[in-house]
Amino acid sequence: MYNKKFKVIEDEGLRDRIKRTADVVSQVRYLEGKKETPLFRDPFAHLFVSAEAEQMLMQGLTRWPFFADYLSAREKFFDEQLKAVFKEEFLTQLVILGSGNDMRAERLPFLKDKKTFEVDLPDKMAAKTALLKKTFGKLPGQVAYVKADVSQPGFMNSLKQKGFDQKRKTAFLLQGLIYYLKPEGVDNLFNELTNVFKPGDSLLLDHTTEDMSQTKPYPNDLVQYLSEKEFLVTHQTSLGDLTAQYFGKGYPEKWWIVLATKVLLIPHLIK
Numbered sequence: 505m506y507n508k509k510f511k512v513i514e515d516e517g518l519r520d521r522i523k524r525t526a527d528v529v530s531q532v533r534y535l536e537g538k539k540e541t542p543l544f545r546d547p548f549a550h551l552f553v554s555a556e557a558e559q560m561l562m563q564g565l566t567r568w569p570f571f572a573d574y575l576s577a578r579e580k581f582f583d584e585q586l587k588a589v590f591k592e593e594f595l596t597q598l599v600i601l602g603s604g605n606d607m608r609a610e611r612l613p614f615l616k617d618k619k620t621f622e623v624d625l626p627d628k629m630a631a632k633t634a635l636l637k638k639t640f641g642k643l644p645g646q647v648a649y650v651k652a653d654v655s656q657p658g659f660m661n662s663l664k665q666k667g668f669d670q671k672r673k674t675a676f677l678l679q680g681l682i683y684y685l686k687p688e689g690v691d692n693l694f695n696e697l698t699n700v701f702k703p704g705d706s707l708l709l710d711h712t713t714e715d716m717s718q719t720k721p722y723p724n725d726l727v728q729y730l731s732e733k734e735f736l737v738t739h740q741t742s743l744g745d746l747t748a749q750y751f752g753k754g755y756p757e758k759w760w761i762v763l764a765t766k767v768l769l770i771p772h773l774i775k
């Protein structure tokens with residue numbers, strides 16, 4: 505059950521701060537790319553960095569010294585998982601919910617000829633597209649930029665209006681998203697997803713623990729929650745394990761974040 509003693513994300517100040525978390529992730533991508541042997545390079549990350557994002561990152565690092573390593577490991581892990589599912593499952597469509605400053609559609613070569621839908625809150629998405637247009641003169645043709653609140657019922661209609669094709673095999677990426685939503689927003693999001701998700705589609709997402717969250721994480725047990733929604737979790741790992749794998753540094757397991765990938769919906773087998 506959702507515990508009322510934890511603060512619910514409802515005031516506009518906090519909502520603004522959540523939008524700015526996307527710039528903190530960019531700041532980490534930017535710093536990762538400057539390392540001598542980076543895990544990955546995001547040649548667009550510098551577009552989104554700012555003194556404010558740098559300060560927010562420093563605050564995060566004071567509280568959680570492993571924070572930047574976690575975010576880099578998460579980025580790398582999802583890059584690898586996306587590459588694998590696009591190749592092995594012959595996917596042709598990518599949906600990134602809470603996309604922030606994600607530039608994978610341009611950054612990862614195997615996505616260049618795939619249709620990508622980036623979805624974020626209207627003002628956040630407007631700021632991103634304005635910046636990209638100003639910098640490059642135009643927007644990449646294979647990306648549809650969707651302004652929508654993914655915690656609201658019916659948000660998938662906004663994607664359909666932009667050309668989302670339910671028949672195409674699709675990966676849905678939710679990186680750094682669900683723990684910013686209220687419980688009913690998470691429920692709405694997954695209700696929408698289950699309506700369009702089909703066998704062969706992939707769902708990639710991360711979740712957090714109470715230690716790292718300003719709110720009590722919902723759902724408390726992500727795997728159980730997904731199975732109740734008729735998803736099958738085929739893979740899960742922790743950021744403690746991933747940082748050990750990528751950086752040779754294991755962080756305390758209590759700071760783990762769940763990652764689930766390649767989830768198949770098999771309603772006829774379950775019902």
Ligand SMILES: C[S@@+](CC[C@H](N)C(=O)[O-])C[C@H]1O[C@@H](n2cnc3c(N)ncnc32)[C@H](O)[C@@H]1O
Nearest residue numbers: 523525526529602603604624625653654679680
């Ligand atoms: C931590 S950032 C992650 C951005 C991106 N996924 C990444 O990893 O770089 C969270 C993003 O989720 C977006 N977001 C938060 N609540 C949302 C909602 N209800 N609907 C759509 N986007 C939302 C924020 O605007 C922000 O861009």
